[in-house]
Amino acid sequence: MKKTIFALAASAAVMLSGQAFAKTKACFIYIGPTGDFGWTYQHDQGRKSIEAALGDQVETAYLENVPESAEAQRPIEAFARSGCDIIFTTSFNYMDPTNKAAKKHPNVKFEHATGFKRESPNVSTYSSKFYQGRYVQGQIAAKMSKTGVAGYIASFPIPEVVRGINSFILGAQSINPDFKLKVVWVSTWFDPPKEADAAKALIDQGVDIVTQHTDSTAAMQVAAERGIKAFGQASDMIKFGPKTQLTAIIDEWGPYYVERTKAVIDGTWKQQDVWHGMADGNVEMAPYTNMPDDVAAMATKTAAAIKDGSLEPFTGPITKQDGSQWLKAGERSDLGTLLGMNFYVKGVDDKLPQ
Amino acid sequence: MMDVWISIILSVCAASTPLLIAATGELVVERSGVLNLGVEGMMIMGAVAAFATAQVTGNPYLGALVAIITGAAFSLLFAFLTLTLVANQVATGLALTILGLGLSGMIGEGFVGQPGVRMDAIDIPVLTDLPVIGKLFFGQDLIFYASIALVIGVAWFLFRTRAGLMVRSVGDSHSSAHALGIHVIRIRYMTIMFGGACAGLAGAHLSLVYVPQWVEGMTAGRGWIALALVVFASWRPGRVLVGAYLFGAVTIGQFHAQAIGVAIPAQFLTSLPYLATIVVLVLIARNRRLTMINTPASLGQPFVPDR
Numbered sequence: 001m002k003k004t005i006f007a008l009a010a011s012a013a014v015m016l017s018g019q020a021f022a023k024t025k026a027c028f029i030y031i032g033p034t035g036d037f038g039w040t041y042q043h044d045q046g047r048k049s050i051e052a053a054l055g056d057q058v059e060t061a062y063l064e065n066v067p068e069s070a071e072a073q074r075p076i077e078a079f080a081r082s083g084c085d086i087i088f089t090t091s092f093n094y095m096d097p098t099n100k101a102a103k104k105h106p107n108v109k110f111e112h113a114t115g116f117k118r119e120s121p122n123v124s125t126y127s128s129k130f131y132q133g134r135y136v137q138g139q140i141a142a143k144m145s146k147t148g149v150a151g152y153i154a155s156f157p158i159p160e161v162v163r164g165i166n167s168f169i170l171g172a173q174s175i176n177p178d179f180k181l182k183v184v185w186v187s188t189w190f191d192p193p194k195e196a197d198a199a200k201a202l203i204d205q206g207v208d209i210v211t212q213h214t215d216s217t218a219a220m221q222v223a224a225e226r227g228i229k230a231f232g233q234a235s236d237m238i239k240f241g242p243k244t245q246l247t248a249i250i251d252e253w254g255p256y257y258v259e260r261t262k263a264v265i266d267g268t269w270k271q272q273d274v275w276h277g278m279a280d281g282n283v284e285m286a287p288y289t290n291m292p293d294d295v296a297a298m299a300t301k302t303a304a305a306i307k308d309g310s311l312e313p314f315t316g317p318i319t320k321q322d323g324s325q326w327l328k329a330g331e332r333s334d335l336g337t338l339l340g341m342n343f344y345v346k347g348v349d350d351k352l353p354q
Numbered sequence: 355m356m357d358v359w360i361s362i363i364l365s366v367c368a369a370s371t372p373l374l375i376a377a378t379g380e381l382v383v384e385r386s387g388v389l390n391l392g393v394e395g396m397m398i399m400g401a402v403a404a405f406a407t408a409q410v411t412g413n414p415y416l417g418a419l420v421a422i423i424t425g426a427a428f429s430l431l432f433a434f435l436t437l438t439l440v441a442n443q444v445a446t447g448l449a450l451t452i453l454g455l456g457l458s459g460m461i462g463e464g465f466v467g468q469p470g471v472r473m474d475a476i477d478i479p480v481l482t483d484l485p486v487i488g489k490l491f492f493g494q495d496l497i498f499y500a501s502i503a504l505v506i507g508v509a510w511f512l513f514r515t516r517a518g519l520m521v522r523s524v525g526d527s528h529s530s531a532h533a534l535g536i537h538v539i540r541i542r543y544m545t546i547m548f549g550g551a552c553a554g555l556a557g558a559h560l561s562l563v564y565v566p567q568w569v570e571g572m573t574a575g576r577g578w579i580a581l582a583l584v585v586f587a588s589w590r591p592g593r594v595l596v597g598a599y600l601f602g603a604v605t606i607g608q609f610h611a612q613a614i615g616v617a618i619p620a621q622f623l624t625s626l627p628y629l630a631t632i633v634v635l636v637l638i639a640r641n642r643r644l645t646m647i648n649t650p651a652s653l654g655q656p657f658v659p660d661r
Contacts, residue, residue, distance in 0.1 A: 033459060033570030035466035065571060151613070157620075184612045185620035191574040192565045193369070194605070200365045201609030204358050216572075218565040221469070240469045240567065350612070353620040 026050055026261045027084035028062040029076055031091035031215075032190040038215035038234040039189065039251070040064070043090045043113075046253030053258045057265055068093035068189075073100060080105040086264045088257065089113065091189070092158050099123055109269050111260060114160050116339055121271050126256060127160070129277030131167035132306045133249035133285055134211075135313035136299050137231050138171025140246050140288070141209045142179050143295045144229055149180045149349075151202030153212035153219055155189050157353045159341045161213050167313045168211065169347045171302075182207055183350035192218040203228060209246075220244060229290060236286040247299065248286035255281060275335075278307040314338060319346040360489050362606060367490075367498055368564055370602030372397070372556040375501045376580035377587070377594045378508050379552020384584055385512060386545040387525035387652035391447025392432050394577025395454020396550050400425045400557025402458040405470050405568040414473035418497065418558040425554020426547040428454065433546040437539050440656045451577065459570040470566035473497065497559045504552070509591040521545060525650030528657040538657055553577065586635035589648045597635050604630045 028047050032040040047060050061084065063075050072094050079087050080101055086109040089098045095115040102110045102123045114127045141150045152168065154161050165183060172179035182205060184198045195214050199222040202210060211231040212219045217240040223230035224241040232238065232248025256276065263269040276282035285303055288296035305311035316327030321344035327333060344352050376393055383390050403424035408417030432450050435441040473495050476482070481492040512518040521541055523531045528538045560576070561568055579601065587593035608623040616623075639645050 035459065035463065035568075035570040037467045037569060041466075182613045182615070184609050185624060186609075187621060187624040188574070190571070192567070192569055192572045193372075193560060193574065193576070196565050197365060197369055197606055198609050200361070201606060201613050204361050204365070205610060205613040207613075216565075216569055217567055221565060221567060225472075239467065349615055351615070351617055 023059045024054075024057060024086070024261065024265045025084045026058055026060045026257070026264075027079045027087045028060070029066050029072065029079070029087065029089045029091075029094060030062055030064045031066065031068060031094075033064050034062070036190055036215045037217055037237070040090070040215065042234050042251040043088075043253055046257040047088075049254035050257050050261050053254075054261060054265070058261060066094075070097065073097040076101040077104065080108045084108060086111065086261060086269070092156075092160060109260075109264055116273075118271060118273065124260075124272050124274075126260075126272075126274045126276070128251060128253075128282040129275060130160070130249055130251070130283055131163045131313060132278050133283050133303075134164045134167040135171035135306065136285060136302050137211060137247065137249070138168040138173075138179075139175050139302055140291065140295060140299050141168070141211070141231075142172040142175035143298065144246065144291055145179070145209050147206055147208045148176060148178060149182060149207045150209040150211060151199070151205070151207035152181055152183045153195060153198045153202070153210070153214055154183050154185050155214050156187065157185070157342075159339060162341045162344070162352065163338060164213055165348060166341065166345045169345060170313055170318065173347055180347060180349050183348060185353060186214060188214070190215045192216040195219050196222045199223060199230075200226075232286060238286065238289065243290055245286070245289060246291055247288050250284040250286055252282050252284055278303065279309065320344070321346055321348055321352075356486065360486065362610065363490060364494065365606045366599065366602045367494060368602075369605050370598045371498050371501045372559045372564065372576055373580050373583060373601060374595060374598035375497070375504060375559065376553045376556035376577060377583040377598060378501075378504050378591060379549040379556075380580060381584045381587070381589055381591060381594055382508060382512070382521065382552075383545050383549035384653055385525045385589060385650055386521045386542050387528055387650050387655065387657075388436065388542050388546055389443050389447065389654040390429065390432055390450070390546060390549055391444060391581065392429070392450025392454065392577075393549075393553050393580050394573055394575070395451035396425045396428050396553035397454075397557040397560070397577045397580075398458045398571070398573045399428045399454045400554030401561040401572060402462040402465075402557075402568060403554065404558035405561040405566075406461065406465055408471040408473075408562060409465060409468065412471060414471050414562045415496070417471070417562055418473070418555060421554040421558035422551045423554070425557065426551040429546050429550025429553070430543075432550075433543050436656070437542055437546075440658055443654050443656070455571060462568045462570065465568040466570070468568070470561060470568065472566040473562040495559075495563045497555065497563055500555070501559075505591050505595050512591070522650070525652055528652045528655070532657075532659055538659065542657075553580075556580070583631070583635075586632060586639065588635075588639045588645045589650065593635065593638060596638070597631055600634055601627050601631045 030040045034044040088111045090113045092114045098112045099119040102120045110123045115125050169181045196218040199219040208228045210223045217237045220237045220240040224244040238245045314333035316331040317329045318327040320326045400421035404417040404421035407420040408414045435446045436443045478492050482488050524541050583597045587597045604627040608626045
């Protein structure tokens with residue numbers, strides 16, 4: 001009898017120690033396919049850098065094309081049950097499903113991208129200040145545009161997208177106060193033909209610079225075909241418009257993903273809310289191409305100023321679209337207004353869908 | 355100003371063509387009494403096949419041809435399961451879509467992030483340079499002209515030929531057709547493959563003309579819209595044409611409305627193509643008796659010949 005108990009205890013000890021050496025599993029929920037060459041592609045590059053950096057200590061898994069609805073709950077929970085130690089949910093509307101799943105699985109760490117709800121201690125949120133890059137793009141657009149009107153293909157009227165639009169027009173107006181921006185909403189993150197249609201419509205309406213907040217390279221190709229300039233989104237799209245792309249905002253998720261997964265392995269993971277930007281290397285600009293040297297020099301200078309903190313796009317004086325004053329001269333926006341931005345600034349030629 | 359209008363009409367043609375081709379193919383399938391919900395899957399297989407072939411050989415026309423063959427071959431899987439093994443058509447069709455979306459992603463993995471080979475618009479000296487009509491009638495891609503020819507051809511085939519009558523009779527009552535000595539299964543094999551070929555060509559249009567690139571899931575639901583068009587068009591080729599172009603026109607039109615700054619919520623405008631198409635096709639299909647006559651009575655029913 002004694003022997004049996006001893007054997008049981010020994011095997012339990014072996015099992016426990018086996019547990020301790022088990023790989024940490026990092027799992028990802030994606031809104032689109034990893035092959036979109038935009039948003040999801042960049043997140044997947046981040047996942048791959050976890051494998052590269054942490055090697056045998058980790059294993060990773062991912063699910064593509066998970067809809068942004070209550071339906072997202074099921075795959076997130078399935079991941080939580082299947083032994084994932086940390087789950088990254090990489091789109092805004094996974095916010096509620098992520099928080100619900102986190103309550104049910106307190107031992108699993110959740111990281112939600114671009115959201116703001118952290119309802120239990122095992123949920124962190126993270127985002128990047130893409131709007132910093134938009135400001136640089138706006139300045140370039142104002143220098144390069146002949147018609148003084150740029151087109152913006154937008155997905156959904158959420159703060160992240162609105163922030164990008166506002167930052168772009170503020171950048172443009174810092175060069176040309178009369179610069180105008182036409183916005184077209186496509187109500188999807190990923191639908192290449194539809195994104196192409198939107199680009200065509202904008203160009204037919206007289207814009208000569210196209211920028212987008214959707215996930216594919218379709219708009220870049222249309223711009224190339226029509227012989228105008230465009231900005232890449234989320235990844236460097238220069239191959240789709242060698243004579244078209246001015247620059248692109250590149251999302252670098254890798255460092256953050258490695259850091260957080262490592263924290264889980266080390267047992268130092270804590271809830272946090274981070275908003276990294278150019279200064280942290282999370283937002284990079286693709287090389288400035290297809291523009292005169294002085295414009296490229298200006299863009300480089302602006303990006304450097306944003307990086308060292310001497311320039312913040314949302315610094316007053318800024319007037320809202322309805323004519324009321326938002327920020328006084330020299331005043332910087334508070335974080336809350338930025339995170340929940342639901343209004344346009346002056347110069348946006350569109351009515352914000354609510 | 356004229357140039358802008360022509361450019362808009364050309365965008366409408368591009369938006370409508372893949373829907374028209376896929377829907378026309380599915381119309382023939384359903385006229386023979388088979389419901390193939392795998393249009394989306396066959397379409398994306400066509401898209402990846404066309405892109406890969408064009409990329410490797412540099413020839414977009416060869417790409418389109420391979421897409422047609424791929425679509426037909428892929429639909430053969432559906433035909434074998436539903437006709438020979440008498441599997442449930444709805445479930446098999448859905449499975450075909452899921453398989454197509456996944457398989458195409460796997461095949462196309464190496465092609466992600468590569469700019470594709472574009473199928474250029476045709477250019478006929480003198481004719482293409484004619485004012486206004488030149489660009490529309492003599493300056494588009496070949497798949498556009500193929501789509502128009504396809505609708506006319508299918509309408510003529512279904513309602514003016516003996517073979518077409520046989521297809522329709524199989525769709526209306528497969529047991530009667532069988533009793534008359536018509537080979538139901540063979541006809542259905544052929545219509546399903548025709549539908550697959552059309553879906554493949556529609557996919558080729560997406561990845562060679564519309565957006566010359568390969569990205570996973572790039573059909574983004576167009577196969578489902580094609581399926582809906584067939585039903586709303588009450589199985590009439592002419593109405594499929596109307597429906598596809600209406601959908602395309604409203605899709606493009608609402609983007610222009612947004613760009614001009616029309617004060618209508620963007621969410622409503624983006625749903626407009628779906629609403630408008632449904633409303634118009636419901637209106638033109640109001641004559642119930644005519645709709646009944648056009649509905650293939652054996653649609654979706656399995657057929658096992660009694661010997």
